[in-house]
Structures are given as structure tokens and as C-alpha cells.
Amino acid sequence: MKTTALFRPIGPDQFEALKKLEFSQIPSHVFGQKFFYPQLHESFAKQIAKEWYLPKHGHAYVIRLEIACSYLEQFEVKRIGGPEHTEYRIPIEEKANFSRELVGKIEVIAEYQQDTIKQPFLFCRIGETTEAILSPAAGFQSHFQCLA
Structure with a gap:
């Protein structure tokens, strides 16, 4: 079989x-x-x-x-x-x-x-909007951190 x-x-x-x-x-x-x-x-x-x-x-x-x-x-x-x-x-x-x-x-x-399992952190520059980086279409969840 x-x-x-x-x-x-x-x-x-x-x-x-x-x-x-x-x-x-x-x-x-x-x-x-x-x-x-x-x-x-x-x-x-x-x-x-x-x-x-x-x-x-x-x-x-x-x-x-x-x-x-x-x-x-x-x-x-x-x-x-x-x-x-x-x-x-x-x-x-x-x-x-x-x-x-x-x-x-x-x-x-x-x-x-x-x-x-660790979720990755996303880093952005000051003034950068998180909406552009963390769009649902991009498949990202809301684990992020902006650094000065």
C-alpha cells in the first residue's frame, strides 16, 4: 500500500x-x-x-x-x-x-x-511611524521598540 x-x-x-x-x-x-x-x-x-x-x-x-x-x-x-x-x-x-x-x-x-520562542523586536528611528513598519499586510505583530 x-x-x-x-x-x-x-x-x-x-x-x-x-x-x-x-x-x-x-x-x-x-x-x-x-x-x-x-x-x-x-x-x-x-x-x-x-x-x-x-x-x-x-x-x-x-x-x-x-x-x-x-x-x-x-x-x-x-x-x-x-x-x-x-x-x-x-x-x-x-x-x-x-x-x-x-x-x-x-x-x-x-x-x-x-x-x-521569542518574537523579534523591530527597531525604528525617531520620527518613523510604526504604522508603516507594522502593517497587518506585512504580517507583523505589535512587538516593537523605537530607539533614540
């Missing part, structure tokens, strides 16, 4: 639920939305974990799972940004089938804690 690796960031509650299931299936509340969004690239899942889950929960994980390619063929790959920003959208109704198609145990491949 041919398989493919998929990746997914999760928060602390999802991690605890995964432990209770002995890393053998996706917990129900990972499907807490209309779709389950496993990523095709580890780097994209890590980016989401650090930029979304970590600030929200203070702790984030990235899981890796193997799934049968024959099962995934029915779903379209969606690109939502750059070349590595690709994911599947698995409908919530498919949770049982998705878990049945997992091959082996789900692995935790990365863990992040808020106190170990």
Missing part, C-alpha cells in the same frame, strides 16, 4: 486528546470546524503552529501522519499561498473514514512553548 505523509499543527487540548487515543486516530475536536486541514508540507504546519497556535495557546505541536494514497485521491489539494502552502480539506463527515485510513501511529514531530 502506498502512503503519503501529512502534517498538522495542534494545540494542547488536541494533544491531550491524541494521547488518550494512544496516537492511533484523529481526535474529534481536531475536526471542530467544517473541514480538517492536513498540510502537505512540514514547514507549513510548523509555520502555522508558531504563528497561530503558539500565541493563542502558549504551547503548540506538529503531528505527522501517514495515510493511504488511494483514500486521498478523492480530495483536491488546495493551495492557499506560496508553493508550500498546500493542504487537503477533509469534510468533517469523513472523520471515521480518515482515521481508518491512517497507517501506523501519529507522531509528534515538533513542540513549541511560548517561553522558548
Whole structure:
């Protein structure tokens, strides 16, 4: 059977639920939305974990799972940004089938804690506006310091 690796960031509650299931299936509340969004690239899942889950929960994980390619063929790959920003959208109704198609145990491949990830500081000159530097379009959060 041919398989493919998929990746997914999760928060602390999802991690605890995964432990209770002995890393053998996706917990129900990972499907807490209309779709389950496993990523095709580890780097994209890590980016989401650090930029979304970590600030929200203070702790984030990235899981890796193997799934049968024959099962995934029915779903379209969606690109939502750059070349590595690709994911599947698995409908919530498919949770049982998705878990049945997992091959082996789900692995935790990365863990992040808020106190170990430092947000970068941005420095600006006196008179420079922070709005120009810290625009949401630029993807920056409000961690900055202006020096005299």
C-alpha cells in the first residue's frame, strides 16, 4: 500500500486528546470546524503552529501522519499561498473514514512553548511611524521598540 505523509499543527487540548487515543486516530475536536486541514508540507504546519497556535495557546505541536494514497485521491489539494502552502480539506463527515485510513501511529514531530520562542523586536528611528513598519499586510505583530 502506498502512503503519503501529512502534517498538522495542534494545540494542547488536541494533544491531550491524541494521547488518550494512544496516537492511533484523529481526535474529534481536531475536526471542530467544517473541514480538517492536513498540510502537505512540514514547514507549513510548523509555520502555522508558531504563528497561530503558539500565541493563542502558549504551547503548540506538529503531528505527522501517514495515510493511504488511494483514500486521498478523492480530495483536491488546495493551495492557499506560496508553493508550500498546500493542504487537503477533509469534510468533517469523513472523520471515521480518515482515521481508518491512517497507517501506523501519529507522531509528534515538533513542540513549541511560548517561553522558548521569542518574537523579534523591530527597531525604528525617531520620527518613523510604526504604522508603516507594522502593517497587518506585512504580517507583523505589535512587538516593537523605537530607539533614540
